[in-house]
Amino acid sequence: MSEAAAVAVLAPPPDKRPQVETLLTDVFRLMDYPARLEFKDMPDGSLGVAVFFTGELPGIAAGKRSYLVDCVQFWLNKVVNRPNVPRRWVNLGVDAFPEPRMPGQPREPKEAPPSPVQAAAPVQKAQRAPAAAAKTAAPPRATTPPAPVQQQRRRDADERSLNPAADPALTAAGKLLAEKSAKHGRLYGVMLLTPDARALMLKAADGVKGVTAKAEGEGHWRRLVLVPEKLTVIQKKQVMPDYDDEEEDE
Numbered sequence: 001m002s003e004a005a006a007v008a009v010l011a012p013p014p015d016k017r018p019q020v021e022t023l024l025t026d027v028f029r030l031m032d033y034p035a036r037l038e039f040k041d042m043p044d045g046s047l048g049v050a051v052f053f054t055g056e057l058p059g060i061a062a063g064k065r066s067y068l069v070d071c072v073q074f075w076l077n078k079v080v081n082r083p084n085v086p087r088r089w090v091n092l093g094v095d096a097f098p099e100p101r102m103p104g105q106p107r108e109p110k111e112a113p114p115s116p117v118q119a120a121a122p123v124q125k126a127q128r129a130p131a132a133a134a135k136t137a138a139p140p141r142a143t144t145p146p147a148p149v150q151q152q153r154r155r156d157a158d159e160r161s162l163n164p165a166a167d168p169a170l171t172a173a174g175k176l177l178a179e180k181s182a183k184h185g186r187l188y189g190v191m192l193l194t195p196d197a198r199a200l201m202l203k204a205a206d207g208v209k210g211v212t213a214k215a216e217g218e219g220h221w222r223r224l225v226l227v228p229e230k231l232t233v234i235q236k237k238q239v240m241p242d243y244d245d246e247e248e249d250e
Contacts, residue, residue: 185232
């Protein structure tokens, strides 16, 4: 190994802790998600951040992956790892430090599907079973889904049919977003809402002219979408630059 290569290997990672602390503090303050931050140098060279939120907040569960935290982590690495600057990956965890994993590291392989011979073996055994044993077999599964699934599908189909308790904040937010969408000609999407919250915001947006409110997606990915009648083309100078970062391979 050459002397230059040895110096490159032994060089400490760039100190991005002050920048990361400032950015996370500001973004969580603007989101009204009060949080306490702890930092740790991870064995893989990344910077680990344990985020301790105060109270129970939507989209946050201690010890579990959170789509909200993943989005903040993606945005954070885009900001601190700009082109032509020393890079250091930042990992976020909820109420604990995250497991170290660098960008591009392969995920755990999935279990291989059974071979045709293995899949056919239980069938052949069942065919050789006596007829009396076939009478004790489990009954076929019902073709109709259980009541909770049917109810969830109906709730996903049209939240306007729900009658949730009044919430002035959600009603005002739905009206405000609809007015901005109609005024500026922009599409808006809101995720991580409960069916009751979507119902309140949909009904509030229905009273605004020049915009159409609807719900799209299923399950966790279901979202409120506001579509203006007249879309406004975004100027090129307002478009975010496309950075060719390694973390996009995550």
